[in-house]
Amino acid sequence: MPRPVVLCFLASTIVAGISVPWAQAQVPDPSGPGSGESTLGASPGSDGSTPGQGPGGEGVIGTGPGPGFPRVPQGITRPGQPFGAPAELGIGPVPSLPEAELPLYGRLEVPTGPEGAGPPGGLTLDQAIARLLHANTDLRAKAMEIPKAQADIITAELWANPLLFFDSQLIPYGGPFAEEAGPTQYDINITHPIDLNGKWKRRREVAVLAKNVIEAQYQDAVRLQVDNLYTAWVDVLAARETLRYLRFSAQALEDLVEATRALLEQGAATPADVNRVEILLDSTNVALVETEETLLDAKRTLATVLYLPPDAAMTLEVSGVLRAPDPPVPPVEELIPMALAVRPDLAAYRIGIRRADANVRLQRANRFEDVFLFYQPYTHQAGRADSGTNTSWAIGATIPLPIYNRNQGNIERARHTAVQTKIQLADLERRVITEVQRAERAYAVSLASVRRLEEDILPKARENLETGLELYKAGEESQITYLEAQRNFNEVSRQYRDTLVRHRRVMLQLNTAVGRRLLP
Numbered sequence: 001m002p003r004p005v006v007l008c009f010l011a012s013t014i015v016a017g018i019s020v021p022w023a024q025a026q027v028p029d030p031s032g033p034g035s036g037e038s039t040l041g042a043s044p045g046s047d048g049s050t051p052g053q054g055p056g057g058e059g060v061i062g063t064g065p066g067p068g069f070p071r072v073p074q075g076i077t078r079p080g081q082p083f084g085a086p087a088e089l090g091i092g093p094v095p096s097l098p099e100a101e102l103p104l105y106g107r108l109e110v111p112t113g114p115e116g117a118g119p120p121g122g123l124t125l126d127q128a129i130a131r132l133l134h135a136n137t138d139l140r141a142k143a144m145e146i147p148k149a150q151a152d153i154i155t156a157e158l159w160a161n162p163l164l165f166f167d168s169q170l171i172p173y174g175g176p177f178a179e180e181a182g183p184t185q186y187d188i189n190i191t192h193p194i195d196l197n198g199k200w201k202r203r204r205e206v207a208v209l210a211k212n213v214i215e216a217q218y219q220d221a222v223r224l225q226v227d228n229l230y231t232a233w234v235d236v237l238a239a240r241e242t243l244r245y246l247r248f249s250a251q252a253l254e255d256l257v258e259a260t261r262a263l264l265e266q267g268a269a270t271p272a273d274v275n276r277v278e279i280l281l282d283s284t285n286v287a288l289v290e291t292e293e294t295l296l297d298a299k300r301t302l303a304t305v306l307y308l309p310p311d312a313a314m315t316l317e318v319s320g321v322l323r324a325p326d327p328p329v330p331p332v333e334e335l336i337p338m339a340l341a342v343r344p345d346l347a348a349y350r351i352g353i354r355r356a357d358a359n360v361r362l363q364r365a366n367r368f369e370d371v372f373l374f375y376q377p378y379t380h381q382a383g384r385a386d387s388g389t390n391t392s393w394a395i396g397a398t399i400p401l402p403i404y405n406r407n408q409g410n411i412e413r414a415r416h417t418a419v420q421t422k423i424q425l426a427d428l429e430r431r432v433i434t435e436v437q438r439a440e441r442a443y444a445v446s447l448a449s450v451r452r453l454e455e456d457i458l459p460k461a462r463e464n465l466e467t468g469l470e471l472y473k474a475g476e477e478s479q480i481t482y483l484e485a486q487r488n489f490n491e492v493s494r495q496y497r498d499t500l501v502r503h504r505r506v507m508l509q510l511n512t513a514v515g516r517r518l519l520p
Helices: 125-135 137-143 145-156 175-180 199-266 271-305 310-314 332-342 344-365 408-473 479-514
Strands: 163-169 185-194 371-382 389-398
Touching (some): 137 145, 145 199, 199 271, 199 408, 332 344
């Protein structure tokens, strides 16, 4: 008896609104499976989760007797949540320390020599940046998002697994119905999904662009951490320069005490005059102690930013100056295009737009689920005692019909996300332009103020103070008149110190705003 050959081609519709995660090919959230603890910020171009998917949502295509109805999970190759957005970035700025107070009375001498760069072998700014990138555990944790995104690409490239199905049909109950039952049938089915509209390619494209977004976000995290280092670095330089001012001032007050005592011996001054100057000297010494603590506190903050041991602040020395060289800076008309081209946060949003567009294509591809090709290599029908046994094979396909569910909601969501990301990019570009303009103007204004103080105001104030000191020593001016001249000079000295610190800060802020190291 020839073996019967059965060839069947079947179609089945999909129940609207029922779907399950794609077996082993779902691209997980970049933050990890269900963790929601990504150390990088919200990923531009992501559109959240896909409704209707998750554990327990598995549907099964209807079955019937015979070899032509394979049991196949519905939506086996439909991707699940498409790259959900991670948590916020979480990099807070390091607040700058308040500048130490300078005394109003007692000669606050502005050092006229070149500013010292610190002890030999001190930590330079370039060395500090290198140390930050190597040792900062926050950056190291954020860097782990990149290999995680690479793992997402591997997941996106996986094909769905085929299904192997066994069944036994037409099994007789026995008893009085045994003679009426047909021959028992045993089937083996192999079902394999076939992607006919490029969903695999679209999934991989979205995963690759998601990785590129994360790389740009990591670069922006580095930019922000370097800006925090700038703040802590200038705090150390400012406290060290203030300490230098006060030491010069203490020496000048000691000379004034000796001059006042000489006038007392000559009868041109009173004991109260000597006491007044000694009180000013003591006040300056108190300010010296407080400024030394301020310097140590600034070093502690810098050591924390650089992830140095807590006791390292006691011996930490930096090599740098507040009055750094002022190389020519491009005009703002050139700085703005430069910032728009190199800022990593802008790069993340531009890649995010491409990712959002790719996700639109992915959701459109998901309108049509995979065709399931099944092959039944073996069907065994147990015959009666007088007829022997029969074997056969079968081949067929299950074609989901997109009648009700054509992924309409996810397509619309992805389209709106693409438009939203473009709006966010335009807003960020506008804010970057404002940042660059403000940083450039602050740099130009502070530089002009420093130069005017150095070239005009400070020399005149010092000349007036020197003249008043000579008249006081000669007994031609009262102590009160001389101390008032000192007060005016100290106000100019404080203004110069504050302007110098502000200028050093805005120099480095301009680097952060542009996204490139333009100034030392």
